[in-house]
Amino acid sequence: MTESQSREVTFKVDGRSLRGRQGESLLEALRRYGYQVPSLCHHEAVSPYGACRLCLVEVQKGKRRKLTTSCNYPLMEGIEVFLDTEQVVSNRRVVLQLLLAQAPAAERVRQLAAEYGVNDTPFEVEDPENRCINCGLCARVCKEVVGVEAIGFSGRGAGKRMVAPYDETAEDCIGCGACVFVCPTDCIGMSETGGIRTIERWHRKLPLKTCSVCGRHFAPTFQLNKFAEWTGLPRGHFDKCPDCR
Amino acid sequence: MAARLQEGSNVFVSRLLPRDNWFVSGHRACQGCGEALAVRMIHQVLGRNTMVASATGCMEIISSSYPDTAWSIPWIHVAFENAAAVASGVETGLRMLMQKGKIPSRRITVVGMAGDGGTADIGLQALSGALERGHDMIYVCYDNEAYMNTGIQRSSSTPYGASTTTSPAGRQSIGQQTWKKNLPMIAAAHGVPYVATVNPSYPMDLVRKVERARSIRGPKYLHVYACCPTGWRLAPELAVAIGRLAVQTGVFPMYEIVDGVLRMTVQPEKLRPLKDYLKPQGRFRHLDDDTIARMEQRLHQEYQKLLRREGLQL
Numbered sequence: 001m002t003e004s005q006s007r008e009v010t011f012k013v014d015g016r017s018l019r020g021r022q023g024e025s026l027l028e029a030l031r032r033y034g035y036q037v038p039s040l041c042h043h044e045a046v047s048p049y050g051a052c053r054l055c056l057v058e059v060q061k062g063k064r065r066k067l068t069t070s071c072n073y074p075l076m077e078g079i080e081v082f083l084d085t086e087q088v089v090s091n092r093r094v095v096l097q098l099l100l101a102q103a104p105a106a107e108r109v110r111q112l113a114a115e116y117g118v119n120d121t122p123f124e125v126e127d128p129e130n131r132c133i134n135c136g137l138c139a140r141v142c143k144e145v146v147g148v149e150a151i152g153f154s155g156r157g158a159g160k161r162m163v164a165p166y167d168e169t170a171e172d173c174i175g176c177g178a179c180v181f182v183c184p185t186d187c188i189g190m191s192e193t194g195g196i197r198t199i200e201r202w203h204r205k206l207p208l209k210t211c212s213v214c215g216r217h218f219a220p221t222f223q224l225n226k227f228a229e230w231t232g233l234p235r236g237h238f239d240k241c242p243d244c245r
Numbered sequence: 246m247a248a249r250l251q252e253g254s255n256v257f258v259s260r261l262l263p264r265d266n267w268f269v270s271g272h273r274a275c276q277g278c279g280e281a282l283a284v285r286m287i288h289q290v291l292g293r294n295t296m297v298a299s300a301t302g303c304m305e306i307i308s309s310s311y312p313d314t315a316w317s318i319p320w321i322h323v324a325f326e327n328a329a330a331v332a333s334g335v336e337t338g339l340r341m342l343m344q345k346g347k348i349p350s351r352r353i354t355v356v357g358m359a360g361d362g363g364t365a366d367i368g369l370q371a372l373s374g375a376l377e378r379g380h381d382m383i384y385v386c387y388d389n390e391a392y393m394n395t396g397i398q399r400s401s402s403t404p405y406g407a408s409t410t411t412s413p414a415g416r417q418s419i420g421q422q423t424w425k426k427n428l429p430m431i432a433a434a435h436g437v438p439y440v441a442t443v444n445p446s447y448p449m450d451l452v453r454k455v456e457r458a459r460s461i462r463g464p465k466y467l468h469v470y471a472c473c474p475t476g477w478r479l480a481p482e483l484a485v486a487i488g489r490l491a492v493q494t495g496v497f498p499m500y501e502i503v504d505g506v507l508r509m510t511v512q513p514e515k516l517r518p519l520k521d522y523l524k525p526q527g528r529f530r531h532l533d534d535d536t537i538a539r540m541e542q543r544l545h546q547e548y549q550k551l552l553r554r555e556g557l558q559l
Contacts, residue, residue, distance in 0.1 A: 034293045045261050146257045178257040243489055
């Protein structure tokens with residue numbers, strides 16, 4: 001069922017009656033009404049995943065009241081939502097302590113933690129340099145938005161890590177930078193020097209094409225060849241940069 | 246998000262940007278209005294929890310003609326001179342109400358916006374006061390380089406050589422005879438934490454700078470290149486292209502000043518000739534080659550000066 005066809009439902013947030021669409025993400029509905037619910041792993045362009053556990057809310061459905069992540073909770077008729085209750089805040093603090101132990105170098109995590117008065121973690125810090133929180137947002141964007149699937153999780157449990165295949169060069173990566181942009185903790189890293197674009201985490205180095213008119217480097221050749229393949233445009237179309245085209 | 250967004254990575258990243266519009270369609274801007282484009286993009290980034298105080302100018306005329314409005318966020322029209330003063334009042338009011346617990350505590354972005362007339366000429370003292378008092382607000386100047394909504398009168402932000410209705414070009418005059426006032430540097434001289442020049446023709450750079458401005462506490466100043474096809478006598482379809490030419494010829498250098506340290510954000514490998522920028526615009530049509538050469542010389546001087554200051558504490 002597409003969004004436009006879906007049914008409108010009424011729900012309550014801290015006693016205020018609001019409307020939304022059946023089945024949409026509760027977090028997105030809350031944000032549309034201006035409520036500020038923290039989250040790291042959610043992006044409206046891709047499917048929800050519920051990895052960071054920060055968007056906790058309490059939802060009452062009928063007689064049952066429970067703590068849940070709002071990003072992957074489908075909106076339905078008659079639910080009552082409670083934000084920032086004592087239980088939500090105390091659980092969110094624990095989540096932040098865990099995130100701090102996992103990714104102590106991530107600035108955004110530290111900032112969020114500080115906002116909730118969490119400056120230290122009682123849990124064991126494995127790698128003080130780590131910034132990745134294993135939220136998988138980069139891989140979801142690569143698959144659902146770019147349509148490439150160049151990266152993915154490897155291992156499981158405590159050994160789960162986001163890597164390029166076999167932790168070698170990501171051969172399918174087109175160097176579009178979408179993962180770099182979307183990463184909530186800035187742990188991927190991209191640079192452009194001497195006509196080469198490097199995406200550090202996926203060990204990908206891509207030479208950039210120079211514009212046949214102005215001579216400026218504008219995009220990785222590999223990416224432009226893919227575009228020519230996907231769109232069916234002649235390769236010559238991508239010889240010039242967008243300014244000279 | 247700050248340093249991760251590059252102009253070269255715009256194909257898929259653009260699909261990840263905020264989609265909700267708060268400055269919506271149906272307003273009365275001219276075709277190719279760079280200002281309306283910039284307003285829309287900036288508010289897409291700032292999102293719902295934003296309040297705007299807008300000075301008299303094109304944006305007020307086109308977006309709020311009775312009984313309609315193009316704004317779906319709180320927006321107030323104020324006099325020509327006091328957008329910055331009202332925005333600072335709104336910010337203080339919100340802070341006090343939150344302190345007293347009368348409204349829920351939330352991060353609300355307060356924006357003051359005005360054109361170049363409302364900033365460089367009429368609203369300069371109110372802006373200076375707001376920057377000096379250190380209010381947590383973003384001031385956005387949409388620079389279309391003249392008083393466009395009243396019929397293209399010159400302002401102190403009109404570039405040298407431009408023909409306007411109050412600085413007409415003819416046998417006795419080459420048009421505007423003074424050089425453009427350097428507003429971002431005036432704002433930076435107040436020692437505010439963030440000053441940036443923004444250009445809607447470079448959307449990724451715009452998003453990054455607005456994000457950054459929002460994340461910083463204290464007064465922020467954004468100077469927006471707002472192309473005006475009507476006043477510049479420019480074909481509307483060239484509105485975006487002219488913005489890119491302005492950067493590539495060095496007319497509108499793109500930089501940001503964070504805590505007093507200047508950094509170029511979009512830097513052409515080599516500057517294009519100034520003529521490429523002037524030629525499509527009717528307001529510069531009368532200029533002869535000698536004048537253009539003189540303008541170009543000064544332009545390059547200014548640009549080199551800027552490059553020399555890069556990375557230094559201003």
